[in-house]
Amino acid sequence: MTRVEKTDLRREAGQRTRDGLQAAALELLAQRGQEGVTLREITDRAGANVAAVSYHFGSLKALCESAIEHALEQYLDAQMAALDSLSPTATLHEVAAAFAGPMMRAFVAGGQDLAVMRTVARVGIEPPQGWERLTAKFDKSRRDALRVLKPNVPGVDEEELIFRTRCAAGMLNWLALAPIGAELATMSAEQLERQLVPVVAGAFRGDAAGPPAARP
Amino acid sequence: MTRVEKTDLRREAGQRTRDGLQAAALELLAQRGQEGVTLREITDRAGANVAAVSYHFGSLKALCESAIEHALEQYLDAQMAALDSLSPTATLHEVAAAFAGPMMRAFVAGGQDLAVMRTVARVGIEPPQGWERLTAKFDKSRRDALRVLKPNVPGVDEEELIFRTRCAAGMLNWLALAPIGAELATMSAEQLERQLVPVVAGAFRGDAAGPPAARP
DNA sequence: AATGAACTCAAGCAACTGCTTGAGTACAAG
DNA sequence: CTTGTACTCAAGCAGTTGCTTGAGTTCATT
Numbered sequence: 001m002t003r004v005e006k007t008d009l010r011r012e013a014g015q016r017t018r019d020g021l022q023a024a025a026l027e028l029l030a031q032r033g034q035e036g037v038t039l040r041e042i043t044d045r046a047g048a049n050v051a052a053v054s055y056h057f058g059s060l061k062a063l064c065e066s067a068i069e070h071a072l073e074q075y076l077d078a079q080m081a082a083l084d085s086l087s088p089t090a091t092l093h094e095v096a097a098a099f100a101g102p103m104m105r106a107f108v109a110g111g112q113d114l115a116v117m118r119t120v121a122r123v124g125i126e127p128p129q130g131w132e133r134l135t136a137k138f139d140k141s142r143r144d145a146l147r148v149l150k151p152n153v154p155g156v157d158e159e160e161l162i163f164r165t166r167c168a169a170g171m172l173n174w175l176a177l178a179p180i181g182a183e184l185a186t187m188s189a190e191q192l193e194r195q196l197v198p199v200v201a202g203a204f205r206g207d208a209a210g211p212p213a214a215r216p
Numbered sequence: 217m218t219r220v221e222k223t224d225l226r227r228e229a230g231q232r233t234r235d236g237l238q239a240a241a242l243e244l245l246a247q248r249g250q251e252g253v254t255l256r257e258i259t260d261r262a263g264a265n266v267a268a269v270s271y272h273f274g275s276l277k278a279l280c281e282s283a284i285e286h287a288l289e290q291y292l293d294a295q296m297a298a299l300d301s302l303s304p305t306a307t308l309h310e311v312a313a314a315f316a317g318p319m320m321r322a323f324v325a326g327g328q329d330l331a332v333m334r335t336v337a338r339v340g341i342e343p344p345q346g347w348e349r350l351t352a353k354f355d356k357s358r359r360d361a362l363r364v365l366k367p368n369v370p371g372v373d374e375e376e377l378i379f380r381t382r383c384a385a386g387m388l389n390w391l392a393l394a395p396i397g398a399e400l401a402t403m404s405a406e407q408l409e410r411q412l413v414p415v416v417a418g419a420f421r422g423d424a425a426g427p428p429a430a431r432p
Numbered sequence: 433a434a435t436g437a438a439c440t441c442a443a444g445c446a447a448c449t450g451c452t453t454g455a456g457t458a459c460a461a462g
Numbered sequence: 463c464t465t466g467t468a469c470t471c472a473a474g475c476a477g478t479t480g481c482t483t484g485a486g487t488t489c490a491t492t
Contacts, residue, residue, distance in 0.1 A: 013458090013468090013469070013470090014468065014469060017469080017470085032251065033249070033251065035248065035249065035251040035252040036251040038448085038449070038450085039449075039450055039451080040448090040449085040450090048470085049470055049471055049472085050450085050451080050471095051451085051452080051453090051469095051470070051471070051472090052469085052470070052471090053450090053451090054450090054451060054452075055468095055469075055470085056469095059450080059451080060449095060450060060451085061450095092423060093423055096423070124390075124394050125390075125393045125394055127395065160411060163411050163415075164415050166396055167387055167390075167391070167412075167415045168387075170387055170390035170391060170394055170396070171383055171384075171386055171387040171390065171419070173390060173394075174340075174383075174386035174387065174389060174390045175383070175386060177341045178340050178341055178386055179343065180382055180386070195376060195379050196383075197423075198422035198423045198424070199379075199380050199383045199419050199422060201422065201423035202418035202419050202420070202421050202422045202423050203387070203415050203418050203419040204418070205418050205423060206414035206415060206417065206418040207308060207309055207312070207413075207414045207417035207418050207421060208414070229438090229439070229440090229488085230438065230439060230440095233439080233440085254478085254479070254480085255479075255480055255481080256478085256479085256480090264440085265440060265441055265442085266441095266480085266481080267439095267440070267441070267442090267481085267482080267483090268439085268440070268441090269480090269481090270480090270481060270482075271438095271439070271440085272439095275480080275481080276479095276480060276481085277480095
């Protein structure tokens with residue numbers, strides 16, 4: 001019953017082209033944004049012909065949206081996994097560490113992982129068309145963050161906590177896009193965590209008086 | 217001795233064209249960035265001919281750099297003025313309010329002021345050529361921030377404080393660029409300050425234990 | 433009125449954009 | 463071997479890009 005694996009070299013080659021185009025598009029999107037991406041540059045980088053884009057994706061825009069959606073999904077999954085793994089009694093520091101975790105890991109890993117983060121960050125500034133399809137996942141990620149955040153930041157109403165979450169996420173996105181990101185990408189995971197997590201935690205907590213752990 | 221004012225309508229018209237082009241370029245730069253700006257769109261918006269750009273500025277790139285430099289200078293002056301007006305005994309909240317002041321005022325004012333902020337934020341992601349000329353002013357602004365920040369965040373070394381300053385500035389820039397900026401632009405100055413300043417102050421202070429005002 | 437500088441304008445150029453086309457290749461199925 | 467499908471390729475098209483050009487117009491100076 002040894003089922004012979006269907007090789008079909010043509011389809012394999014097609015898949016390789018598709019993946020190469022998507023990877024090249026992701027990289028270009030990460031470093032130049034949607035406006036700065038050109039068809040020829042993608043195909044040159046992927047070693048493919050310009051017609052391959054139309055053939056496999058329909059258009060340059062569709063290819064970019066596909067790459068963006070892929071990146072967004074990857075990011076949201078990582079973010080949700082990090083928040084879901086938190087215990088309900090997690091400290092603010094732990095919440096902040098989980099919140100910034102995917103970004104920090106991307107800085108350490110570099111390469112494609114970092115390109116994913118940069119692309120996601122760019123999307124946060126210029127939302128593309130296919131955005132709506134991932135709204136549900138996005139909402140869940142926000143609810144997760146609120147759930148673990150609330151007990152750690154008492155006396156601040158929900159609307160304000162949402163705002164702080166968006167501020168913190170925006171800060172991380174900024175770090176990924178700005179030149180400072182290049183510096184962060186050279187740091188060790190420990191250095192990164194030691195510098196970054198307190199700032200995120202502080203942004204969550206605000207400047208309310210009193211020690212952070214002073215709740216009954 | 218009534219010195220007759222030199223009208224010279226030709227030079228006046230030229231100056232008006234120059235200003236119009238610079239304003240149009242600023243607006244386009246604010247909403248689309250350097251890659252998304254086209255010659256025709258600027259000249260259409262300014263009611264000028266395409267040749268006017270080459271005549272007055274030499275090239276589209278030169279026009280953009282001129283507009284960017286103008287915006288950067290305006291921003292840095294406002295930031296330095298806000299920090300310089302602080303007393304040496306200012307609280308962390310006051311420091312944060314001064315730090316975020318120019319951005320908040322731009323949100324309230326809208327229009328050209330907000331375009332300046334958005335352009336500055338974009339430059340933070342994609343630094344242009346003429347950047348180096350303003351490095352001195354930038355350094356002074358950073359030193360000002362550190363001076364008033366240090367006494368309010370004891371036990372954190374200078375390098376880390378610089379990092380937090382960059383994080384806070386990045387967060388503000390992000391707010392200016394991302395869709396959330398549109399929401400902030402509809403808020404009152406009081407609302408804005410009540411929501412934003414605590415987050416900035418918190419990012420400065422980090423999650424160190426102990427009440428923020430507990431210094432002798 | 434004549435001169436010349438400051439400025440504007442329509443037209444057009446080369447380079448680049450995304451995309452299409454028709455021919456050609458590689459390979460599984462019959 | 464023949465057929466049909468999946469895929470790649472060079473060439474080229476219409477539209478847009480930044481920029482230049484040479485002929486204007488406007489206006490202070492003389």
